[in-house]
Amino acid sequence: MTGTTSPADSAAGRAAAASRALYRQEDYIRTLQDLSHGELRDQMKETVSLEKAAIQEWLDSGDCYIISLAGKVHLPTCDSMKRFVDRDSAWFTNLRFPQRLQGESPDEDPIPVWPILRTRAQIEAMPRRTACPLCKPDLAHLDKARRAITWTYLPARSLNSKHFSTEFRLPNGSLLGALTRISTVETIDGLLFTAEFEHAEAPVTDPDTELMYQTGMRALA
Numbered sequence: 001m002t003g004t005t006s007p008a009d010s011a012a013g014r015a016a017a018a019s020r021a022l023y024r025q026e027d028y029i030r031t032l033q034d035l036s037h038g039e040l041r042d043q044m045k046e047t048v049s050l051e052k053a054a055i056q057e058w059l060d061s062g063d064c065y066i067i068s069l070a071g072k073v074h075l076p077t078c079d080s081m082k083r084f085v086d087r088d089s090a091w092f093t094n095l096r097f098p099q100r101l102q103g104e105s106p107d108e109d110p111i112p113v114w115p116i117l118r119t120r121a122q123i124e125a126m127p128r129r130t131a132c133p134l135c136k137p138d139l140a141h142l143d144k145a146r147r148a149i150t151w152t153y154l155p156a157r158s159l160n161s162k163h164f165s166t167e168f169r170l171p172n173g174s175l176l177g178a179l180t181r182i183s184t185v186e187t188i189d190g191l192l193f194t195a196e197f198e199h200a201e202a203p204v205t206d207p208d209t210e211l212m213y214q215t216g217m218r219a220l221a
């Protein structure tokens with residue numbers, strides 16, 4: 001990586017994570033059973049304030065993106081991320097109904113989801129990324145960098161031993177992995193072609209299958 005500190009590694013981030021982790025510990029959960037609703041609320045408010053400090057520190061850094069569970073990259077200001085970024089609303093239901101933490105929750109896990117916080121460098125290191133169409137984070141130069149990759153296309157029939165250990169993909173981008181074996185066997189029905197790849201579920205048997213591999217990066221104008 002680029003040496004950028006992950007938002008989760010900051011002091012505030014660690015404190016918030018530790019506070020959240022408590023709710024996953026069995027003996028801690030048992031102690032919650034004995035608390036009054038008022039005590040439970042105080043306990044939660046402490047966690048909320050640590051989480052808010054961590055979010056604020058991350059926002060103040062100015063280098064902040066969120067990855068949604070669907071894998072899209074969002075700005076912290078995105079409407080669809082509000083319920084994760086605003087920790088008061090994330091905890092609102094639990095604060096209103098503290099008994100949710102004492103096993104009376106219809107949700108399997110009553111602890112609100114913590115967003116996946118990322119820096120720009122971390123986003124750039126992702127092999128694939130899609131910008132949220134609502135908040136439209138400015139990832140243009142990243143997309144350009146991706147387009148700058150040049151590919152060489154060839155039909156499977158053109159594979160030969162010099163392609164061993166070259167990493168192949170199908171033209172739609174799905175990974176086949178390194179070529180590990182090629183064979184053409186004469187059978188009663190004609191030639192039987194087989195090309196095997198490290199990550200492919202099944203060998204490629206149609207010699208006309210189009211494949212591609214990366215040949216370099218085109219210089220950007």
Ligand SMILES: [Zn+2]
Nearest residue numbers: 074078132135
């Ligand atoms: Zn968004």
